[in-house]
Amino acid sequence: MSPLIxxxxxxxxxxxLTANNDISFDVAENEILSVIGPNGAGKSTLFxxxxxxxxxxxxxxxxxxxxxxxxxxxxxxxxGVVRTFQETTIFKSMTVRESVVVAQHLRAKASLxxxxxxSKAAKEDVDAFGKYADELLEFLGMSPISNEQASNLPxxxxxxxxxxxxxxxxxxxxLLDEPFAGMNHDETxxxxxxxxxxxxxxxxTVMLVEHDMPAVMxxxxxxxxxxxxxxxxEGTPSEIQNNEKVIEAYLGSVDxxxxx
Amino acid sequence: xxxxxxxxxxxxIFLFVIFIGVPLIIAATGRWDFYxxxxxxxxxxxxxxxxxxxxxxxxxxIGQGAFALIGAxxxxxxxxxxxxxxxxxxxxxxxxxxLVAILIGxxxxxxxxxxxxxxxxxxxxxxTLTALALPITNGAKGISSIPLPSGVSxxxxxxxxxxxxxxxxxxxxxxxxCILMIVTYAxxxxxxxxxxxxxxxxxxxxxxxxxxxxxxxxxxxxVIFAISSFFxxxxxxxxxxxxQSVYPSSFQVADSVNFMLNCFLGGLGYVFGPMLxxxxxxxxxxxxxxxxxxxxxxxxxxxxxxxRFLPNGLLSLSIGKGDKK
Ligand SMILES: Nc1ncnc2c1ncn2[C@@H]1O[C@H](COP(=O)(O)OP(=O)(O)OP(=O)(O)O)[C@@H](O)[C@H]1O
Ligand SMILES: [Mg+2]
Numbered sequence: 001m002s003p004l005i006x007x008x009x010x011x012x013x014x015x016x017l018t019a020n021n022d023i024s025f026d027v028a029e030n031e032i033l034s035v036i037g038p039n040g041a042g043k044s045t046l047f048x049x050x051x052x053x054x055x056x057x058x059x060x061x062x063x064x065x066x067x068x069x070x071x072x073x074x075x076x077x078x079x080g081v082v083r084t085f086q087e088t089t090i091f092k093s094m095t096v097r098e099s100v101v102v103a104q105h106l107r108a109k110a111s112l113x114x115x116x117x118x119s120k121a122a123k124e125d126v127d128a129f130g131k132y133a134d135e136l137l138e139f140l141g142m143s144p145i146s147n148e149q150a151s152n153l154p155x156x157x158x159x160x161x162x163x164x165x166x167x168x169x170x171x172x173x174x175l176l177d178e179p180f181a182g183m184n185h186d187e188t189x190x191x192x193x194x195x196x197x198x199x200x201x202x203x204x205t206v207m208l209v210e211h212d213m214p215a216v217m218x219x220x221x222x223x224x225x226x227x228x229x230x231x232x233x234e235g236t237p238s239e240i241q242n243n244e245k246v247i248e249a250y251l252g253s254v255d256x257x258x259x260x
Numbered sequence: 261x262x263x264x265x266x267x268x269x270x271x272x273i274f275l276f277v278i279f280i281g282v283p284l285i286i287a288a289t290g291r292w293d294f295y296x297x298x299x300x301x302x303x304x305x306x307x308x309x310x311x312x313x314x315x316x317x318x319x320x321x322i323g324q325g326a327f328a329l330i331g332a333x334x335x336x337x338x339x340x341x342x343x344x345x346x347x348x349x350x351x352x353x354x355x356x357x358x359l360v361a362i363l364i365g366x367x368x369x370x371x372x373x374x375x376x377x378x379x380x381x382x383x384x385x386x387x388t389l390t391a392l393a394l395p396i397t398n399g400a401k402g403i404s405s406i407p408l409p410s411g412v413s414x415x416x417x418x419x420x421x422x423x424x425x426x427x428x429x430x431x432x433x434x435x436x437x438c439i440l441m442i443v444t445y446a447x448x449x450x451x452x453x454x455x456x457x458x459x460x461x462x463x464x465x466x467x468x469x470x471x472x473x474x475x476x477x478x479x480x481x482x483v484i485f486a487i488s489s490f491f492x493x494x495x496x497x498x499x500x501x502x503x504q505s506v507y508p509s510s511f512q513v514a515d516s517v518n519f520m521l522n523c524f525l526g527g528l529g530y531v532f533g534p535m536l537x538x539x540x541x542x543x544x545x546x547x548x549x550x551x552x553x554x555x556x557x558x559x560x561x562x563x564x565x566x567x568r569f570l571p572n573g574l575l576s577l578s579i580g581k582g583d584k585k
Pocket of ligand 1: 038
């Protein structure tokens, strides 16, 4: 079976700084693939290129054989490749449910004008969005906070909301940038289960960037390791744990350690 | 759509006041000049509605005067030089303003915050200078003695009477302006509460997140700016028709600033904010006339205090949050 996502010789330069250098790897359908590496290794940059938030300097990213790099983010999202953000990025003055409803707009059958005039299709959409929002929030265990204003939520719930917004778009591939950041051990383990069930029950292929090594080792089918913009390793969690280069990269950096 | 009984009653009272209350009071007091004042308020409120809409996608628009001026000229030229009926020139003026907005918007709508605001601030001046320079706009002399709107009839059934044959054109213009204003705000209300409005809200709060969920933000920005300028063009065209003249100085930077202040004052979170803001600001200015040279000083001070202590606008006083959204 051909891979779902192909990262082909992708390079990103910011002036003199090479954030990603000639990175290549594949992601299979229904896989959970993690990208790890010390701070500044170029993980977020890679995700931003896959979702077309920044253009590549050279190389390309293919989704089902079709180029998705160097387009516009909304076009890539429409194809089904959706990212979440490392920083807390939410619709502050919307409630959880409103955010999840608005994120479903790609599924709309009625036109914008149809909504303006209140066409039948638009009414059906509105009902369907509301229903699906409730379902999704139930699935994510967020029903109790569905009417909370996003700006009032604690950090852990904000992460979950970011994922809920991403999921509401009905993606085929979800790119999660540090989804467990700021969560304690229990919350992280809950989230790990959740991400896994997103894959198992919704057939979403997941790519994630994470610093929490136990969580990464637990959740990933495969791992890609970046260091100073270079891909230094790729393999299953056990292969990565025993990889010399990886151990060196992590021991060499001050603020990170590979917790295995 | 579900309207609460309270909302329906509010709309009912509003319509009653506008179409029956005001004419009765004016007839009783003999203050016919009030029609002109209220007509102006209604038309300025239409242009302000457009500015409010650009706020809704997170852009500060200080350029509505340019589009009002464009609308006024387009209508005047179509009526005077091409012999069109005013009633056809009116939507044409709005559409032309929208077209210009699309052309200008393509490059400038990428800018955010003060940068966008600064550029729009220049637009009004550019429009004035263009009107001075072009042959078709007649330079500084402008276009004067524009005929009053002619009658409209379909299959011999008169829909709109000929304004020039009327005894009381003031009342006719007042009614026309009010109807236009009501249609504008009804459309605005629908828009804000429909999917387009929800997408605007998502963009206003976070453009990156909005594009990550597939919102074509540059397209929506253009659509909104075009609609906004359409309102400006309509308001301007109507003004020109009432004044029966258009000059390069008919709309100036100060007008653009006022359109923006109307929105601030009424409340950016409320669809009907700019309407109230326009009314209060217009009458506030007039009432302060007695203070002579201190008029501007007092006016500005009050505005600053209002914005300082009521950052969400006048409507935040009476309406619970999100009630009349
Ligand atoms: N817009 C930008 N302009 C210039 N340099 C940038 C830009 N974005 C990222 N960089 C640089 O590129 C390098 C990689 O950044 P990136 O955010 O991809 O790292 P990361 O692996 O996600 O790090 P972290 O784990 O801290 O999130 C860093 O040195 C960063 O300073
Ligand atoms: Mg990062």
